[in-house]
Amino acid sequence: MPQKYAAGNWKMNGLVTDLTEVLEIDKGVADLACQTVICLPATLIYAADGDPRQTVEIGGQYCHPAASGAHTGDISAEMLAEAGASYVITGHSERRTDHGETDADVRAQTEAAWRAGLVAILCIGETLDQREAGETLSVLMSQIDGSLPEGATAENTILAYEPVWAIGTGKVATPDQVAEVHDALREKLGPEMSLLYGGSVKAANAAELFALTNVDGALVGGASLKAADFVPIAKALSES
Template sequence: MRRKLAAGNWKMNGTKASLAEVAALIAAHPDPKSEVLLCPPATLVAAMVATAAGRIAVGGQDCHMKAAGAHTGDIAAEMLADCGASHVILGHSERRADHGESSEMVCAKATAARAAGLVAVICVGETEAQRDAGETLALVGAQLAGSVPDGATAANTVIAYEPVWAIGTGRTPTLEQIAEVHDFLRAELVARFGAEGEGMRLLYGGSVKPSNATEIFATSNVDGALVGGASLKAADFGAILSALDAA
């Protein structure tokens, strides 16, 4: 049985004052059935770990593929682990688009994350033009194959499907479209990794909010969500967490 996962990506948002939302989330949901993960900016990782006090998991939003070196502005997976992080988001569409990250780079980063003891949350997803062209499954299949390293396990790898055209737009794919992609990803993971692929959690991300969370979490092979803006407020993310617990 795959444990549900509610993951929040704060992106480039938040200051120390924002940690009050973390405390409020923990107070409102002291014993959730689902696993809870928040990934703040790197400046807040250590402080959030202290605030969370082991009640929720904390992760980074990216890491470098090298363990150390002359890479100004980058953060190594070992550094995140040293701050108390347990997870790291890799291959998010904004990293792929804004920083030119290829699936090969994402795979190298996932390998580095594994070496540091971090769980890699590997993102895949298509643009609106790719969906309109009927390329969705081929595109996410190629991203999955290229981004997930050999030897990945259910314990060290989570996959997040985020249709690029739905991130932060308020648009959401139909439940049938979500199920089609998640069922496809599950089949691809099982074909490559066997029982480990069956155990890897598949998250949906793309304008998940309290109003649509329940129906999304009832969809085939959706094991949770990677939430953007709604994860910044305890009330919104808490409502999504409640829907996931009830799924």
């Protein structure tokens, strides 16, 4: 059975004082039957690694493909690992859109994550125009073919389906839409890789999403910033 993951993405939010929320999340998920990961801004990873956590793992949100070099403002997978990260997000649609990252870029970042011993949380997703044109599955499969390197396993990669039109919009894909995509992903990627859904996941809709056969957890944005919002999502996953 695939591992269940409740993963949070803080995006460009949070100062050191906000790490108390990670500790509160840690307390809230201590006895749950799922792995909890919080992907923090790079400035917070080292500070979080020094906190007395028992359960929550820490991740980064991006890594440059190179281990070092003349790349002003970037951060390598090795730097993230040294700071205390065990996971890193690759291919998030906000990176693909805001920074023009291509499938080839995402593939190289994912390989860099593996090189540094990090688990990659690789994101794919279609735009609203692509969905309305009936292109969802072809777009997603193309992204996987271009972004997922050879050698991907359940131990080094988690796949997150995040429809671009549902991220931070309050819109959530219907259960039928999520099931169609996740069933296709399972057929393509095999029985062991964890498949997460992301896109305006909240406590109110989590149980319905986690009841779907091939949904192994969630990549949560805004609702991961506060323990009071995130812990109920993790509990819903644990109970699914």
